[in-house]
Amino acid sequence: MESIVALEALIKENERKIDLQKQQIKNHEAGINKLSRMAFASSENSLEIATELVEKYKKMLEQLQSIEGKELEEKERLVFLAERKKYFDAQPSRIKLNVEQSNDKKLEALRIIEELPIDVNFEDKELFEMATKSIELGLGDLNDISNKLEDIKSEFKAIKDQIDEKNIQELSTIDFFLPIVVLHFYVLSSNIIDNIEFDNERALQKKEAVVNEINAKREKFTTSLKEKEELLKQKQSEENSDKEEIKELESIIKSLNNELKKLKEIKVPEVKIKTFSGFPKYQDWWIRELWVSHQAYFALFKWKEIVSNLCATTEQKKAWSIIFDRWVFIKKLLNDKGSLAYNYHFAFDSLMSTYGELEEELEIKNIESMEMIINQITKKEDFSKNVGFHNINTSYLKFKMDKLKSKDKDSSSDMLF
Known part of the structure; x- marks a missing residue:
């Protein structure tokens, strides 16, 4: 700034005046160069004025330098913020192009970026650390499940709002329970689909590995066959060829042709892609006649067993057993309520169809056949x-028996005292 340069010059100029006046006064006092009274008074006055001016100019300079320092700091801060903004704006692209991290971690890191507040940013390294832990804890899945539960609750409320409350006031105790059972069916069906997709992918990979192995052998045998055939022609064209060597080559060529023929005859079975079109359909009479009909109970028993066979792990089978019990509880409760709960019952079935991949059999012919x-x-x-x-x-x-015995003993002891 020009003002700073000017002030620095004024300070130096007045400091020189101070030095000059001090030297004159010093020489006068030492008797080297005596000054008149007027000249001595003028020197003292000039020294005082110059000293005051230096102090004044220095304060002004400090004030200006302080302001300039703040401006410089602000400028540096703005440059830093601009660079950081550029860094974070390019962060999603940079994460996608990162070759050191797995796709799962990159997707999780991008998901974390999306859910961060506007003014909150993290370094790439920090994001990947968070993504790794999130994957370990399955937070993405939990978040998806939580959102799905909210969707189910919202849709259930929308349907329920259209129902006459007089008909369902006794069912309010299962309002909270019902969406959770729907969610459990949703999670189970999602897991079954994941298992099927995994099995399909593994089967396709296995087939691909077999095909690649056959092709590699075929290429190897074909290359070797060409080499041996060329060598055989060369040996046969020679005047003094070794008959035993020719015979050996012919044997090798025959063997290679046989191997190639075997490879051609190998038929790699086509992979039967599994699909999941939902759980097997159930029938309403199984619920209605439950506990009064062997057939109804046994039909549910077999239906439960069929679904259990779709589960790939022991954990899934255990989960299905619990889900089944809760589903039967709600269905039986609504069924016993009769026509008063038809709309509520229909709401439950609709949610099951939408989210849980569960449908009821509606074709009478199929019901009769079953x-x-x-x-x-x-x-x-x-x-x-x-x-x-x-x-x-x-x-x-x-x-229970031990508990009751203990209770009886305590009662007897109390009576004695």
């Missing part, structure tokens, strides 16, 4: 069998 099948299976079933862990004296029964 009824005949169930009747036939029921006749063949031995209902005298018990499960492998059958025990009439269950662990809870033992606990």
Whole structure:
């Protein structure tokens, strides 16, 4: 700034005046160069004025330098912010192009960026650290499931708002429970689909590996065959050829042709792509006649078993058993309510169809056909069998009996005193 340069010049100029006046006064006092009274007074006055001016100019300079420093800091800050903005604006593209991180981590990092508040940013390294932990904890899946539950609740509320409250006031206790059961079906069906896709991908990879192996062998044998055939022609054209060597080459060529023929005859089986079009359809009469009909109970039992076979892991089978119990509980409760709960019942079934991949059989012919099948299976079933862990004296029964005995003892002791 020009003002700073000017002030610095004024300070130097007055500092020289101070030095000059001090030297004159010093020489006068030492008797080297005596000054008149007027000249001495003038020197003292000039020294005082110059000193005051230096102090004044220095304060002004400090003030200007302070302002300039703030401006410089602000300028540097703005440059830094501009560079950071450029860095974070390019962050999604940079993450996508990162070759050191897996696709899962890159996708998770991008998802984290999207959910961050506007003024919050993290370095690439920090994002990948968060993404790694998020994947370990399955936070993305949990977030998706949470959002799905909110969707189910919202849709359920919208349907329920259209129902006469008088008809469903006794069912309010399951309002919270019902969307969760729908969500459980959604998660289970999603897991089954994931399992099927994994199996399909693994089967395709296995087929591809077999095909690649066959092609590699074919290429190897073909190359070797050409080399041996050329060598054979060369040997046969020679005047003093070794007959044994020619014979050996012919044998090798024959063997290679046989191997190539075998490879051509190999038929790689086509991969049968599995699909999931939803859970098998259930029938309403199974629920309505439950506990009063062997056929209804047995139909549900078999239906549960079919779905269980779709589950790939023990955890999924256990989860399905719990989900099934809760679904039957709600269905039975709504069924027993009769026509008063039809709309509420329909809302539950609609949510199951939309989110849980679960449909009810509506074709009467199919229902009748299934009824005949169930009747036939029921006749063949031995209902005298018990499960492998059958025990009439269950662990809870033992606990309850011990608890009651302990209670009786305590009561007797109280009576004695």
